[in-house]
Amino acid sequence: MNTVFHFSVGGEAAYGTVLSNIENLLADTTVPDRSVVCVTNGDGVFLLRHGEPHADRIATLHERGVSFRVCSNSLKSRSLGAADLHPAAEMVPSGGGELTRLQAAGYAYIKTP
Template sequence: MNCQDLQRLVHAYLDYELDLMTSLDLEAHLNECSACRARHAEMRALRDLEARQLRFHAAPAPLKARIARNMRAACGNDDARRWRAWRAATAVSVLALAALLAWVVLPRTLPGPHQVVAQSQEKMVYHIANSEDVATALRNVANLLEISPDARIVVVANNQGVDFLLRGARDRDGTPYEPAVSRLKVRGVDFRVCNNTLARRRIDSSQVIPEAKLVPSGIAEISRLQTREGYAYMKL
């Protein structure tokens, strides 16, 4: 499955209309394609939000009763068939009006999809560009996880900030960084290393510890996380 197939099928997927094999195919693509994953998350969030908001469009009971009374008076009490036709026609127009209102009003009053995603889950990208900032950053990340265990946290390292993610790296007191990084990784924190930095500083990628992942550019990664995945940015 490619990105185009996914765009074509994602609505059906969100409606649980796809067969199992196609769903699995689609999920496999979501797993490996961050662009489609971001788009899918936005659509799901928007859909959930619409479902929640649209529930509140039912008319209040007294208003409903008053409309029914007035219409019965207008139609004449004895003509039950005409009354039912009226009622059906009115129900259709009320629904159409609600749909129109939803169409016109919701997009303006609701926050955009990025904000929706950000509200449903805390997402933070930490940018480490200096080795002096590492201890503070790791402490910050651990604190955030204490407060919000479900937060999605990505640490992006570039320039001198990549050093602590290299094999055998130790802090000023001689304590190795890797165990701390491992512990955070187990708790869901992603560590990403700028490949441009490695190339510029002539560091072989085999020097990067296995807990960290390479990205082509640290700055591009941070920008992507912010604009496409709704991450908040934390520079240290």
């Protein structure tokens, strides 16, 4: 089973919520083998900014196979680029396009928070 988390808001509480939701899914033994992707756009891109307080959790999740994808359009509108991102972050052309592609490929969609 494959899951995509859509994250588009800023703020420390929201960052903790999305990461906890991903961790909880990975810990749920009733869900079979899975691929987990977190797509960020809007102010959600700040979650993956280099040096954010949750950098260690992001790195650990990435090591466990979670893919973190960032909308290039949202980065550009916030004057951010690849050099500003956590090493786990992968830029995609658009958050909406990535969500559409993943859902068409059978990923379950979860909007967080």
